[in-house]
Amino acid sequence: MNILVTGATGLLGRSVFRQLAANPDWQVTGTCHSRSGPGLLPLDLSEPGQIRNALEQLQPDVVIHCAAERWPDRCANQPDAAWALNVDATALLAGACEELGAQLVYISTDYVFDGTAPPYSADARPAPINFYGRSKRAGEEAVLACHGHWVLRLPLLFGPVEEPRESGVTALLDTIRTREPMALDHWAIRYPTSVEEVASVLEQCLRLKAGGEILSGIYHWSGDTACTRFELAMMIADLLQLDCRHISADSAPHFVEPRPQNCQLDKARLLALGIRGGPPLPQQLASVLRPLHEEPVESG
Numbered sequence: 001m002n003i004l005v006t007g008a009t010g011l012l013g014r015s016v017f018r019q020l021a022a023n024p025d026w027q028v029t030g031t032c033h034s035r036s037g038p039g040l041l042p043l044d045l046s047e048p049g050q051i052r053n054a055l056e057q058l059q060p061d062v063v064i065h066c067a068a069e070r071w072p073d074r075c076a077n078q079p080d081a082a083w084a085l086n087v088d089a090t091a092l093l094a095g096a097c098e099e100l101g102a103q104l105v106y107i108s109t110d111y112v113f114d115g116t117a118p119p120y121s122a123d124a125r126p127a128p129i130n131f132y133g134r135s136k137r138a139g140e141e142a143v144l145a146c147h148g149h150w151v152l153r154l155p156l157l158f159g160p161v162e163e164p165r166e167s168g169v170t171a172l173l174d175t176i177r178t179r180e181p182m183a184l185d186h187w188a189i190r191y192p193t194s195v196e197e198v199a200s201v202l203e204q205c206l207r208l209k210a211g212g213e214i215l216s217g218i219y220h221w222s223g224d225t226a227c228t229r230f231e232l233a234m235m236i237a238d239l240l241q242l243d244c245r246h247i248s249a250d251s252a253p254h255f256v257e258p259r260p261q262n263c264q265l266d267k268a269r270l271l272a273l274g275i276r277g278g279p280p281l282p283q284q285l286a287s288v289l290r291p292l293h294e295e296p297v298e299s300g
């Protein structure tokens with residue numbers, strides 16, 4: 001199978017690219033934009049000509065579309081740029097894939113829901129409450145309007161990072177280590193999910209496809225542990241034996257952009273296909289956080 005991964009320099013794309021490329025039967029190309037990396041293909045998704053050229057040159061069977069603007073506050077501050085990437089570029093890519101016979105897998109988010117009625121099945125009605133969620137939902141609609149593509153919705157992600165603040169989960173390590181008093185969100189319930197687990201889920205899906213399974217529509221994947229940011233910080237402090245007495249719980253946090261409270265994703269559709277997850281959250285967190293904790297803390 002010939003696979004193209006967009007956003008292969010990002011938090012999720014790096015793991016997806018690495019894991020799929022390790023399969024000797026598959027030919028995998030990853031794309032980069034402002035960053036670069038060995039063997040990655042530069043691709044600016046805001047340039048329609050570049051999208052078409054890349055697809056015509058590579059002739060992929062599957063495109064895993066990880067590239068996106070995924071920070072809700074940055075989306076709200078730069079709505080035109082976020083819409084251009086999350087919606088317009090996705091629509092172009094989806095249309096070109098359909099025309100050239102490639103299947104597009106669109107990575108989406110639990111933020112397409114309003115967070116008031118969890119758990120959400122794959123056919124639950126989306127009702128995003130912030131700009132990021134609306135842009136990702138519009139991206140989904142563009143993808144699902146084409147024949148044969150599918151969508152994978154994910155919750156809060158963590159994994160190997162270039163710097164801790166790259167993910168809201170690893171960023172908590174700095175929050176704990178800087179020892180400044182801090183009140184953390186104890187209202188929104190999240191389901192931290194490892195990018196390496198997601199990469200494995202995607203690999204399992206592609207193996208099913210190679211075996212003749214037809215994947216279509218919307219799928220959900222999620223870690224199983226529910227926690228607020230405050231509870232997650234306590235879990236991290238406990239794992240790494242760090243003092244966290246300077247951290248308190250904020251049960252009524254203020255957000256610049258609105259956040260849904262609990263978007264728990266029901267992953268029954270993928271479980272029914274036999275897709276399996278990884279080790280429990282503390283084990284996954286420890287393997288990501290321990291190497292970071294061994295690095296020196298940056299001084300102010």
Ligand SMILES: NC(=O)c1ccc[n+]([C@@H]2O[C@H](COP(=O)([O-])OP(=O)(O)OC[C@H]3O[C@@H](n4cnc5c(N)ncnc54)[C@H](OP(=O)(O)O)[C@@H]3O)[C@@H](O)[C@H]2O)c1
Pocket residue numbers: 006007008009010011012013032033034035036043044045046065066067068069070085107108109110136154155156157158
């Ligand atoms: N992170 C989460 O907690 C989370 C949760 C749920 C769903 N998701 C979804 O998961 C997907 C991956 O997110 P992520 O966390 O990996 O994002 P990320 O770390 O911010 O990476 C974004 C990727 O998009 C690329 N990109 C940005 N602008 C581009 C452009 N104009 N043309 C081509 N590529 C461009 C970036 O390339 P350069 O860095 O090289 O510029 C980077 O590889 C997204 O669809 C996101 O909505 C993420």
